[in-house]
Amino acid sequence: MLKYLVRRVLYIIVAFFIVSLVTFFLMKAAPGSFLQLNQYVGNIAAAATSMGLDNVVAQELAKEYHLNDPWYVQYWYYVWHFITFHMGYSFEFPNTDTVTLIRQTFPLSLGLAFTSIAVAVVLSIAAGTLAAIRENTWMDGTTMFVAMVGTAVPSYVVAVFLMLVFGVWFHLLPVLGYQGPRYFVLPVLSLAIPMIGSMSRYMRNSLMESLHSEYIVTVFAKGGGLWQAAFGHALRNSLLPFVTVVGPHLAALMMGTVFIEQLFGLPGLAHIFTDAASTRDYPLIMDSTLLYSVVIMVMNLIVDLVYSVLDPRIRKFGYTG
């Protein structure tokens, strides 16, 4: 178990460096520069040009960030500063270093993601279980129809719909900004509803498959009822395949937060991340990409650990691969 954990953490570190290299390369390969693409700085640059100072700002930036060196040298500077914890300053926000910037915005994004996945997991287990033990009844049909609609509609459409209903028509919940938990309700629902759609269908099928296993016949033969069969035996076993589909959802969820934070005007990292990408704000792109990749890898590790908690065969025999 410990050996497995150490190995997985080593994998994460290796993957981390590969991600940083690829990100760095792609970032450099993308056309345009911060000065051309950022409108505000662009205006200054234009002003500077008109005043005959055209290259001063660019030269300052290039010097500060070694932008005129070959990319692999620049990458080496990056790695060195990363290891020595000098993360540098964003182009966009030259007075705050990226670590502070991330520290201010990331908790909100992470909170949003975790709350959404937690809500989605709990609700889809509940809905899937209900549908499975009431197989082929109106309850099953209704739940699965709603789930199908949920799957088909992307989170940003759900978000607009929720804003319209709860914010505009009924004035029940705030739709913009963040000033407390109430501001989280609609963003969380927007992210969770599409996930509940596919996850609850999966849960239903998985539980139904478990309920049709031979060992469930044994439970009935021992005098157990549907309750004992479903909650005492089948549910746990059906969570195993369920957990595997939660993993890939996590990565998609991270991308989902980008749209949702924009739509709801939440001051999260996703917002800053997309801005950084479109303005070629190199230091910020690097640090936020790496952070996202670490979060996804750690979440996947957690999913695998949950797997071993659920299945004694994995727990006792260790891991393969």
Next chain:
Amino acid sequence: MSVLLRIEDLYVQFGTDEGTVHAVNGLNLELKAGGTVAIVGESGSGKSTAMTALMRLLPRTARVSGHIWFDGQDLLSLSSRQVRRLRGHHISMVFQNPMAYLNPTKTIGQQLMEPLLYHHLATPRQAQQQALDFLERVGIASARARFSSYPFEFSGGMLQRVMIAMGLIAGPKLLIADEPTTALDVTVQAEILALLKELQAEHGMGMVLVTHDMAVAAQMADEVYVMYGGMVVEHLPSHELMKGEAHPYLRGLLRSIPRIDGRREKLPFIAGNPVNTVGTLPHGCLFASRCPHRRNQCSERPPLVKLGDRHEVMCWLPYVDMEEDDDGQFGIQSVGAAGTHL
């Protein structure tokens, strides 16, 4: 001895897309308290379906008719709540493949205690003690350590011992053993059968043993019911099995058992396929298409002929002398497809 179980005219049908499956077509069976009967037949003969109907574990799509009298009540007319009170308490079942019939993610101990807990026969602490005692009784060494093991840590034979312990822990009057040794090694088979016999004597319970193994049936049971196409074609005391058998199907079955001693020759077998139970059943004898003694009467359903005490056969042959038929006098050779002598 009083009668513990009486099955009267049991019919089981399933509606499928291909047509109605006639799984059991009028089964009659009687078991005395403390006795053992064996139901023998090929796969698809309806033997397991009949027992599953007895346990009321068939899917809802099954149409079941007839009566199954157990302890003075008709199991088929009980509510599902009443049936639940019987299952695992007064009637238990041991299944064929213990690896599949035990939950892979729960410990042996947890699963073993469940009959007691489901029927509120013991507190969890008492149940644990009883489960430990039973594990020892069925021959599992270091029961305490094994109690918290998972099924994948056991061998097939050990798991079947656990299944048997699970069947007996609540003290049933009737045990249904559905091919309990089919999935096991030969050496383990004998041990499991011996264990079943011992425990049966200890607890004085009745047992219905479903098997396709003639030797097992002869060794374990007082009486044998031979099923074909969902019907009992012959019922006889097990000591009659090797000398008094009358139905051509049973003869074929007995002759297709390989022998270790004697001359080596090609193993006789019953040519043809088991009767198709989907759609309308043949009007006449279900075995006629494979029968070496077929004659004109066989296009009508044969009567049940009583040949002796607890010995009946469903065949026309007792009305004619069967012996003169052996050489294929009626134009139907008593030879299997590969030219083997029956």
